[in-house]
Structure formats: C-alpha cells, structure tokens
C-alpha cells in the first residue's frame with residue numbers, strides 16, 4: 001500500500017478484515033506500507049498491521065514478493081505510480097478519483113488495458129458501490145423494479161471547510177488535488193449514479209464556487225517553527241459544485257457536491273425516480289434502502305424501508321445475522337473481496353480504470369461548463385479543464 005492517511009487507514013482495515021470474515025480464494029499478506037516520512041510510515045505499519053514500512057515506492061513495486069499495489073496517495077501521484085506498477089506486472093487498486101486530469105486518466109486506462117493481456121487486473125476505489133444497500137439498489141434497478149429511470153438526484157454534503165481558519169491543505173490546492181469538492185466527493189455521486197442506473201452521464205451544465213479564497217498556511221509548513229503562522233495561501237479549487245446532467249436515456253440528474261453544507265458531516269444521498277417506483281439511499285442510514293412502489297394498492301402506498309441485513313443481501317451473510325448493522329468501513333472489505341476474487345478467477349473487477357476515466361470526463365465537463373457560463377457540455381467532448 002502506497003500512502004497511509006485516512007484512506008490508508010480505511011484500506012488497511014479492509015485488507016485485515018476481508019480474509020478473516022470472507023473465504024477468499026487466496027491468502028492476503030499485508031506486506032509493505034510506503035510513505036515519504038520514515039518515522040511516520042513505521043508508526044503506520046505498526047498501527048495498521050503491515051509487515052514492513054518503506055519510503056521508496058519504486059523499489060517496492062519492483063519486488064518479486066509483491067503482487068498487488070494499493071494506491072492511497074493524493075491524486076497528483078496516481079498516474080505515475082499506477083502506470084509504473086502495471087508495468088511491473090502488479091495488480092493495481094487506485095483510490096478515487098482515478099487521476100487529477102483527463103489526460104492522466106486516459107494514460108492510466110490505456111496502461112490498464114495493455115496489462116489485461118497479461119492477466120493483470122486494476123480497479124478504482126469507489127467503495128460506496130459496495131455498501132450492501134447501494135449494491136442492492138443497482139441490482140433492483142437492473143431487474144426493472146422501478147421501470148424506466150426518469151430522474152436522479154444525488155448529493156454529497158460535508159462541512160469541514162465552513163471554518164475559515166481551517167488551514168490550506170493539499171486537498172485545497174489544484175496541483176495536488178486536481179479539483180476540490182468536485183473531484184473528491186462529486187466523483188462518488190457521479191460514479192454511484194452511473195453504477196446504480198447503468199446509464200452514463202452524457203452531458204453536463206454546471207457551476208463551481210470557492211467561498212473562502214485564502215486560508216492560513218500551517219506554521220511548520222511555512223518554516224516558522226512553533227509560532228502561529230500569519231501567512232495565507234490561495235485556495236485554488238472549488239468548495240462547492242452544483243451541476244445538472246443528462247443520462248444516456250435522456251433522464252435529467254441533479255448533483256450537488258459541497259464542503260459548505262453546514263451541519264452535514266458526510267451526507268451522501270441518492271434517489272432514483274422511475275416510471276413504476278423509486279429507490280432512495282442515505283449514507284447516514286447505510287443499512288437501509290427506501291423503496292416506493294407506484295403499483296402497490298392504494299392502502300399500501302408510501303416509501304418502505306428495506307433493512308439490508310438479510311443473508312440474501314449482497315455481502316451481508318459473511319458478517320452478522322439479520323438486524324445487526326454494518327458501517328462505513330465494511331465497504332473497504334467488500335472491495336478487497338471483489339478485487340482478490342477477480343484476480344484469482346481471472347476476471348475484470350469493477351469499477352475499471354475505463355469507468356474511472358468516464359468519471360474523470362464528467363468532472364472535466366463540469367469544469368468546462370463552469371468556465372463557460374454553465375453552457376451545456378457533451379461529456380465526450382470535455383477537454384481537460386483549462387488551468
């Protein structure tokens with residue numbers, strides 16, 4: 001695993017839990033965690049159960065005893081590491097978004113396509129697909145439960161930037177993060193919409209906004225030692241992205257990705273309205289899926305709550321009996337299960353780098369539209385956002 005921040009912690013839990021809870025078709029060894037700071041990465045190895053800590057990812061991905069490379073670094077290094085690892089014949093799991101630009105994502109998707117010829121698998125870490133209720137939502141829509149998809153509304157709301165004194169971090173700088181709320185959490189709702197409906201976003205009209213444009217630079221970052229820094233730096237990414245999409249069947253979708261939804265900590269919601277019914281998911285109630293059946297008798301009309309904890313539901317039977325709940329971290333175990341199973345069985349896991357590239361094009365289309373008075377942009381024509 002390359003990186004060891006929040007996603008490094010979540011992935012470590014997945015790598016550790018999956019082989020113990022599920023019957024994987026092969027063993028998983030948490031061999032090496034890699035990071036630039038030797039002391040910090042040694043601590044991470046001890047804390048999260050990695051056998052070794054290292055500081056040179058190029059050396060580690062070349063080792064014969066390494067089969068899988070899991071990339072959980074900021075987006076500005078995804079392309080370089082993934083393409084090098086695929087070149088070394090390693091299977092690659094790369095955190096979302098796939099890259100910071102369409103160009104990078106295209107190069108990664110091409111490298112992944114070439115590697116498949118040698119049986120090398122790759123996958124993008126859109127883990128919310130693997131929350132059982134979201135997987136169930138996909139399966140029910142695919143089975144036609146709600147009929148033709150007519151509209152989708154999806155939102156991902158956080159509020160960790162409402163405080164103007166939150167310092168300038170890598171997520172707020174375009175050269176490291178590629179974009180702000182758009183690529184970080186907007187990517188999730190774009191992927192989820194395409195996943196659960198089975199329909200690609202084909203056109204976009206949208207806009208973005210940066211609400212707090214300057215933020216304090218952390219003292220040690222500014223080399224000022226222990227004194228409080230009074231240096232400020234420019235926020236070069238979006239805080240809020242609001243955009244409308246067209247799906248391949250013409251359905252209109254509304255998207256909101258924001259870090260300024262005061263009081264919303266990690267609120268991801270999606271509702272799909274169909275011709276015969278509707279399905280709705282709320283991450284704050286992640287063990288439930290809400291279903292409305294328009295064809296039900298009048299006295300039974302209304303949204304019902306499906307408790308997604310039955311053994312028949314996706315992934316759940318490996319964990320606990322019905323009615324015992326799962327959490328945010330379980331999707332990371334499900335991701336490991338599906339990735340390792342695909343590798344051993346010789347199939348292509350989803351989401352592929354090609355699907356990750358599709359999301360990247362939608363992100364670029366939002367930035368293109370925002371730069372052109374929210375004019376409609378066809379996703380296939382989206383050019384990498386102008387710097």
Ligand code: SOE
Pocket residue numbers: 006158184185266
């Ligand atoms: C920060 O917004 C973040 O950690 C995202 O990067 C993750 O993808 C999301 O799952 C939780 O919030």
